[in-house]
Amino acid sequence: WLGECKAWKHKQAFGKHRTFHIFSKPAVKTGKYNRSRIQKKMVKKSAIFLISIFIIILDQISKLIIKRYFTYTTNTGAAFGILKDYIFSLTLIAILASIFFIYFIIKYNYFEFGFLLGGTIGNLIDRLYLGYVIDFIDLKFWPVFNIADSFNTIGAIILAIRLFRK
Numbered sequence: 001w002l003g004e005c006k007a008w009k010h011k012q013a014f015g016k017h018r019t020f021h022i023f024s025k026p027a028v029k030t031g032k033y034n035r036s037r038i039q040k041k042m043v044k045k046s047a048i049f050l051i052s053i054f055i056i057i058l059d060q061i062s063k064l065i066i067k068r069y070f071t072y073t074t075n076t077g078a079a080f081g082i083l084k085d086y087i088f089s090l091t092l093i094a095i096l097a098s099i100f101f102i103y104f105i106i107k108y109n110y111f112e113f114g115f116l117l118g119g120t121i122g123n124l125i126d127r128l129y130l131g132y133v134i135d136f137i138d139l140k141f142w143p144v145f146n147i148a149d150s151f152n153t154i155g156a157i158i159l160a161i162r163l164f165r166k
Helices: 002-014 029-068 087-108 111-130 147-165
Strands: 073-075 133-135
Touching: 029 087, 029 111, 029 133, 029 147, 087 111, 111 133, 111 147
Parallel strands: none
Antiparallel strands: 073 133
């Protein structure tokens, strides 16, 4: 009789059609969880690419304004004037670096790669269309640089900090 009472209480508490799945999770919760997690990653990746686009536009507009109204210097080399007149090599390195940055944005979602991508493409556009990079920010105690260089430096510093913390 006691066994029948326990079975009846169990039936009352859980209903006739209730089945217990020990090894599976509810499909609805899993689907919603995965979808929202994937959506968050996609939004973050989109934001990183939008940051890159913003940096490129900001860099190119600033160079157009500087070119018309102010003095500037031209740089046919890389940072600090190294590799002067190696335009093809620097262009190839910038294209490969951009592919590398896109891959790491997709894989790791680190926003600093967005800074690096925007800065690299900003200077790559100058190299492709002009054959040199326009530099205009002169601090007198540091080599002349531009906005793209600034974001490349900021991105590299943040990436270094992230890597040293791990």
